[in-house]
Amino acid sequence: MVERLRKIGFAKLTSVEDALDLLFSNTKTVNTEEIDTPKALNRIIAEDIESEIDVPGFDKSAMDGYALIAEDTFEASPNNPKFVKKVGKIEIGEASDLSIKRGEAIRISTGAVIPNGGDAVVKIEDTEIEENNIIKIYNPVAPGKNVAKQGEDIHKEEIILKKGTELKAEHIALLSSQGIPKILIRKRPRVSVFATGDELVEIGEPLSKSQIYNSNTPMIANLVRTYGGEIISEATVKDDKSFITEKMLQAIPSSDIVIFTGGTSVGTQDYLPEVVNENANVLTHGVAMRPGEPILIAHKNETLIFCLPGTPVAAYVGFLKFAGPAIRKMMGAKETDPRKELIAEIDKDIPVSRMGYLHYLRVYLEIKEDKIIARSVRLKGSGIITSLTNSDGIIEISKEQEGLKAGEKILVKLLPI
Amino acid sequence: MVERLRKIGFAKLTSVEDALDLLFSNTKTVNTEEIDTPKALNRIIAEDIESEIDVPGFDKSAMDGYALIAEDTFEASPNNPKFVKKVGKIEIGEASDLSIKRGEAIRISTGAVIPNGGDAVVKIEDTEIEENNIIKIYNPVAPGKNVAKQGEDIHKEEIILKKGTELKAEHIALLSSQGIPKILIRKRPRVSVFATGDELVEIGEPLSKSQIYNSNTPMIANLVRTYGGEIISEATVKDDKSFITEKMLQAIPSSDIVIFTGGTSVGTQDYLPEVVNENANVLTHGVAMRPGEPILIAHKNETLIFCLPGTPVAAYVGFLKFAGPAIRKMMGAKETDPRKELIAEIDKDIPVSRMGYLHYLRVYLEIKEDKIIARSVRLKGSGIITSLTNSDGIIEISKEQEGLKAGEKILVKLLPI
Numbered sequence: 001m002v003e004r005l006r007k008i009g010f011a012k013l014t015s016v017e018d019a020l021d022l023l024f025s026n027t028k029t030v031n032t033e034e035i036d037t038p039k040a041l042n043r044i045i046a047e048d049i050e051s052e053i054d055v056p057g058f059d060k061s062a063m064d065g066y067a068l069i070a071e072d073t074f075e076a077s078p079n080n081p082k083f084v085k086k087v088g089k090i091e092i093g094e095a096s097d098l099s100i101k102r103g104e105a106i107r108i109s110t111g112a113v114i115p116n117g118g119d120a121v122v123k124i125e126d127t128e129i130e131e132n133n134i135i136k137i138y139n140p141v142a143p144g145k146n147v148a149k150q151g152e153d154i155h156k157e158e159i160i161l162k163k164g165t166e167l168k169a170e171h172i173a174l175l176s177s178q179g180i181p182k183i184l185i186r187k188r189p190r191v192s193v194f195a196t197g198d199e200l201v202e203i204g205e206p207l208s209k210s211q212i213y214n215s216n217t218p219m220i221a222n223l224v225r226t227y228g229g230e231i232i233s234e235a236t237v238k239d240d241k242s243f244i245t246e247k248m249l250q251a252i253p254s255s256d257i258v259i260f261t262g263g264t265s266v267g268t269q270d271y272l273p274e275v276v277n278e279n280a281n282v283l284t285h286g287v288a289m290r291p292g293e294p295i296l297i298a299h300k301n302e303t304l305i306f307c308l309p310g311t312p313v314a315a316y317v318g319f320l321k322f323a324g325p326a327i328r329k330m331m332g333a334k335e336t337d338p339r340k341e342l343i344a345e346i347d348k349d350i351p352v353s354r355m356g357y358l359h360y361l362r363v364y365l366e367i368k369e370d371k372i373i374a375r376s377v378r379l380k381g382s383g384i385i386t387s388l389t390n391s392d393g394i395i396e397i398s399k400e401q402e403g404l405k406a407g408e409k410i411l412v413k414l415l416p417i
Numbered sequence: 418m419v420e421r422l423r424k425i426g427f428a429k430l431t432s433v434e435d436a437l438d439l440l441f442s443n444t445k446t447v448n449t450e451e452i453d454t455p456k457a458l459n460r461i462i463a464e465d466i467e468s469e470i471d472v473p474g475f476d477k478s479a480m481d482g483y484a485l486i487a488e489d490t491f492e493a494s495p496n497n498p499k500f501v502k503k504v505g506k507i508e509i510g511e512a513s514d515l516s517i518k519r520g521e522a523i524r525i526s527t528g529a530v531i532p533n534g535g536d537a538v539v540k541i542e543d544t545e546i547e548e549n550n551i552i553k554i555y556n557p558v559a560p561g562k563n564v565a566k567q568g569e570d571i572h573k574e575e576i577i578l579k580k581g582t583e584l585k586a587e588h589i590a591l592l593s594s595q596g597i598p599k600i601l602i603r604k605r606p607r608v609s610v611f612a613t614g615d616e617l618v619e620i621g622e623p624l625s626k627s628q629i630y631n632s633n634t635p636m637i638a639n640l641v642r643t644y645g646g647e648i649i650s651e652a653t654v655k656d657d658k659s660f661i662t663e664k665m666l667q668a669i670p671s672s673d674i675v676i677f678t679g680g681t682s683v684g685t686q687d688y689l690p691e692v693v694n695e696n697a698n699v700l701t702h703g704v705a706m707r708p709g710e711p712i713l714i715a716h717k718n719e720t721l722i723f724c725l726p727g728t729p730v731a732a733y734v735g736f737l738k739f740a741g742p743a744i745r746k747m748m749g750a751k752e753t754d755p756r757k758e759l760i761a762e763i764d765k766d767i768p769v770s771r772m773g774y775l776h777y778l779r780v781y782l783e784i785k786e787d788k789i790i791a792r793s794v795r796l797k798g799s800g801i802i803t804s805l806t807n808s809d810g811i812i813e814i815s816k817e818q819e820g821l822k823a824g825e826k827i828l829v830k831l832l833p834i
Contacts, residue, residue: 037620038635041642058626064682091686092656093616095627109686111616111727113627153801160803168834169643170805173636173729177629177802181621199510199528203454204598209475210512210530212594218455219590225458226586239509265481269508269526310528311479312590340831342759343789370826372760384570385594386577388587409787414757417585417834 010286010293015399016321016358019297022283023322024336027329028302030187030256037175040167042228043185044331049161052178054151059114063146066105066127066135067118070143078138086133090115105135114147121146154178164334166228186331191224192233192251193217196244196263196272197310200236215385216261216315220308220323223316226416227324227338228331229257239269248275252303256330259323262310265294272296272307280305288399289358292318312385317360317394320416339393339413344374346395346410351403358399362391363412374412391415427703427710432816433738433775436714439700440739441753444746445719447604447673454592457584459645460602461748466578469595471568476531480563483522483544483552484535487560495555503550507532522552531564538563571595581751583645603748608641609650609668610634613661613680613689614727617653632802633678633732637725637740640733643833644741644755645748646674656686665692669720673747676740679727682711689713689724697722705816706775709735729802734777734811737833756810756830761791763812763827768820775816779808780829791829808832 014022032046061067068084076082084105090096092111099116100106106115114121123146126139154160160174167175167185175183195216201207202214214236221231232254237247244263251258263272264285273285273296280300287295291314296307304326308318325336344365352359363374374395377387393412397404404410431439449463478484485501493499506524507513516533517523523532531538540563543556571577577591584592584602592600612633618624619631631653638648649671654664661680668675680689681702690713693699697717704712708731713724721743725735742753761782769776780791791812794804810829814821821827 038638041639053624057624057629092614093627095625110682111614111629153803161806168832169636169639170733170802170832172639173632173733174802174806176620176635177632177729179618179620179622179624179630197509197528201596203593203596205596207470207474207596208512210510212474212528213596215590215594218593219586221455222458222586222589265527312594316587316590338834340757340759340834341784342757343784343787367758367760367828370760385587385591386570389578389591411784415585415587417755417757 013286013288013293014284015288019284019287019295020322020325023297023304023326024329026283026299027304027326029332030189030330032184033187034182035185037172037180037183040172040183040185041169043167044228044328044333045161045163045165045167046184046186046332048159048163049175049180049183051154051156051158051160052180054156055154055177056148056150056152059150060148061108061110061112061114061121061146062148063121063123064110065108065121065123065146067108067114067121068100068105069102069118070120070141070145072103073120073122073137073140076137076140081136081138084135084137086129086135088115119143119147162334164332166333166335166338188228188230189256189327189330190232190254191229191257191259191327192255193220193224193231193259194247194251195236195261195310196239197236198239198269202236215312216310219312220259220261220315220319223319223324223416224259224327227327229327239263239271241271241275244271245275245279248279248305252300255303257304257306257323257326259319260305260307261315264296264307264309276305276307288356289317289321289360290353291360292321293357295322297322313387316388320394324416337413339416342372342412342414343409344372344412346404346406346408347373347375348406349403350376350397352397352401355402356399359397361395361397362387363393363395364390365392365412374410388415430703430705430710431701432705436701436704436712437739437742440714440721440743441746443700443716444721444743446749447606447747449601450604451599452602454589454597454600457589457600457602458586460584461645461745461750462578462580462582462584463601463603463749464580465576466592466597466600468571468573468575468577469597471573472571472594473565473567473569476567477565478525478527478529478531478538478563479565480538480540481527482525482538482540482563484525484531484538485517485522486519486535487537487558487562489520490537490539490554490557493554493557498553498555501552501554503546503552505532536560536564579751581749583750583752583755605645605647606673606744606747607649607671608646608674608676608744609672610637610641610648610676611664611668612653612678612727613656614653615656615686619653632729633727636729637676637678637732637736640736640741640833641676641744644744646744656680656688658688658692661688662692662696665696665722669717672720674721674723674740674743676736677722677724678732681713681724681726693722693724705773706734706738706777707770708777709738710774712739714739730804733805737811741833754830756833759789759810759829759831760826761789761829763821763823763825764790764792765823766820767793767814769814769818772819773816776814778812778814779804780810780812781807782809782829791827805832
């Protein structure tokens with residue numbers, strides 16, 4: 001069969017959608033762990049979080065000024081000020097039980113408790129204090145003005161964060177404002193990365209003609225980190241069936257994901273398909289996408305195995321489409337594809353070389369007046385890393401499309417950051 | 418003067434642009450350090466990188482197939498194949514000195530050296546091998562087809578990365594492909610963060626009425642990390658002039674940046690303006706932006722001091738506009754504001770409360786057919802953290818604008834990730 005494949009290429013290609021369905025239906029969630037809330041940046045929360053308190057916990061002032069009864073300020077103006085009497089002061093953090101009646105006011109700081117009876121705050125800039133604690137009010141306020149009502153932001157027992165949310169600074173602030181010291185998150189999936197190829201030389205070694213430096217493991221390892229995984233093993237492997245088999249069997253028991261690059265197509269030294277076939281369950285080999293056609297996805301028990309093409313751009317795209325989303329799916333992330341999207345106009349006609357394939361087009365973006373123009377990055381092959389470093393994002397041209405027409409609106413997925 | 422300020426508010430506000438100019442002209446770059454290339458994810462490179470080699474380093478095959486002379490394939494078709502003779506084989510990584518003449522072909526793998534004399538590669542799927550090493554060619558190739566020429570991606574001595582670039586997986590791949598083992602990056606700016614306020618209670622402590630949990634230091638500390646800085650100190654401080662002075666003077670010598678939240682406005686317990694005035698050089702106090710008006714920016718020698726408002730959203734916006742960009746400027750980043758931008762349509766009229774201020778509007782985004790709709794997040798005050806956790810991005814309404822009109826195209830800056 002392998003010989004046949006080598007000659008005819010992939011007899012049958014799986015669509016990207018079907019490959020993703022197959023992959024996700026074989027992707028298991030990793031275990032949870034507890035973490036201190038302030039240290040949870042970029043982690044995926046594993047439980048819904050319910051509010052334990054009203055926020056604010058009490059009616060509080062949103063301004064520095066005077067708490068009073070709004071009606072006492074009605075029709076106040078710079079030329080015709082209203083007068084109230086200052087009867088006390090409430091500082092931030094002070095559990096005051098002061099109260100006020102008509103004609104009275106209490107000096108209050110932003111964030112302090114509104115006194116009983118008070119229903120609005122006049123800001124300090126709109127007042128002047130006279131002798132005998134008489135306050136002149138130069139501008140009226142409506143009831144509720146400059147008061148943050150108890151529970152107006154969050155009601156007790158409301159769900160404030162859904163499981164699967166990736167925690168950013170603002171989510172950590174929200175959890176902190178609730179006094180929640182620890183939360184349950186998903187562990188980082190453990191990932192092993194191997195680049196196969198007799199032509200690969202490690203950084204720092206001398207390079208002879210016919211050889212290239214290994215750039216795939218540093219690239220994939222850093223994409224794994226960007227997507228939230230943890231690298232537990234990283235190496236280059238010669239194109240030798242027994243070496244590859246050994247590395248794979250060693251890595252599987254301790255890894256949630258094993259990623260190979262290179263050796264997955266139909267070349268004479270592409271041993272990976274054989275090795276994976278003999279030692280794991282192949283989910284798909286050959287996906288209708290360009291670049292990335294030779295991608296192989298398999299699993300052995302709960303460990304996923306990805307064999308990505310050796311050309312860097314194809315490996316990159318294959319990671320973004322399959323391995324990266326699998327890492328996020330393992331962590332229970334709501335968004336398995338974390339890339340941000342925008343709408344742009346393509347600058348010129350882009351024909352595709354062959355329909356039936358999903359084509360990935362690298363583009364850079366320019367803001368021009370009130371629209372964003374996407375320009376295709378000039379490139380020849382999928383080995384050209386500068387086509388990535390010069391890009392802002394990637395457009396997917398679906399298998400039903402003959403290409404793109406100049407001026408067409410297209411969805412751009414920004415490169416992951 | 419302080420008393421006057423407390424009464425009248427800010428007599429004079431600085432525009433956001435002027436405040437940023439003042440800040441940047443007082444921002445010094447931090448020192449450099451060397452790092453192993455594969456470990457440089459998200460770091461800012463401190464030097465231009467010149468290519469040390471041609472990439473590819475030799476003419477190489479972009480396909481598995483036969484290297485040959487293109488002319489020998491002209492007019493080949495499935496019904497009328499052309500014939501060549503296989504005279505050898507070149508594997509990946511093999512430093513072959515084989516050469517070919519008209520009528521000859523060499524079996525070659527993707528990535529292997531093109532033999533002398535060969536100018537194209539026919540892919541294996543378009544061929545069939547007969548007895549006596551005769552190869553049938555079913556499809557023609559043009560000269561250069563499936564050949565990656567030496568130097569076509571990168572010429573030796575070309576600048577491949579500019580200083581100030583933030584290194585992502587693809588940049589690390591590019592450096593690795595050049596065999597560059599170490600690079601010079603900027604150190605992480607050292608940042609101290611303090612939240613001031615008598616009302617603040619630490620996570621895990623019991624909360625009484627009038628108190629709130631401190632959410633500002635966890636939020637700002639994680640924003641600092643997101644922007645590339647390193648937290649060296651983090652605490653809450655009571656509203657007490659001598660405590661605040663002590664914390665500030667302790668922090669300055671070991672910090673590149675000191676950030677306070679709270680106590681920076683004109684309230685009776687807002688001691689920060691006094692403390693900073695007495696111990697450092699104030700660059701600006703009071704910025705024409707909402708939220709965020711009471712922002713104070715100062716420096717003491719090379720240490721920058723930011724006093725952000727205590728309400729979380731104002732602190733967040735103040736960080737995004739000033740403290741965050743200062744961290745990136747210290748690292749020599751090309752982009753001091755790392756947020757991604759897109760163009761959307763605002764869903765409805767948004768009036769602004771007062772012209773002359775830059776207004777920050779939090780929005781969430783929806784993709785609707787071929788455009789993105791920005792919807793304003795409903796909110797009351799700037800203390801409401803859920804207005805951030807429910808947002809995708811922020812719109813800036815300039816001080817000259819009266820507001821936004823429904824359907825207007827607007828630039829949205831996505832929240833930092």
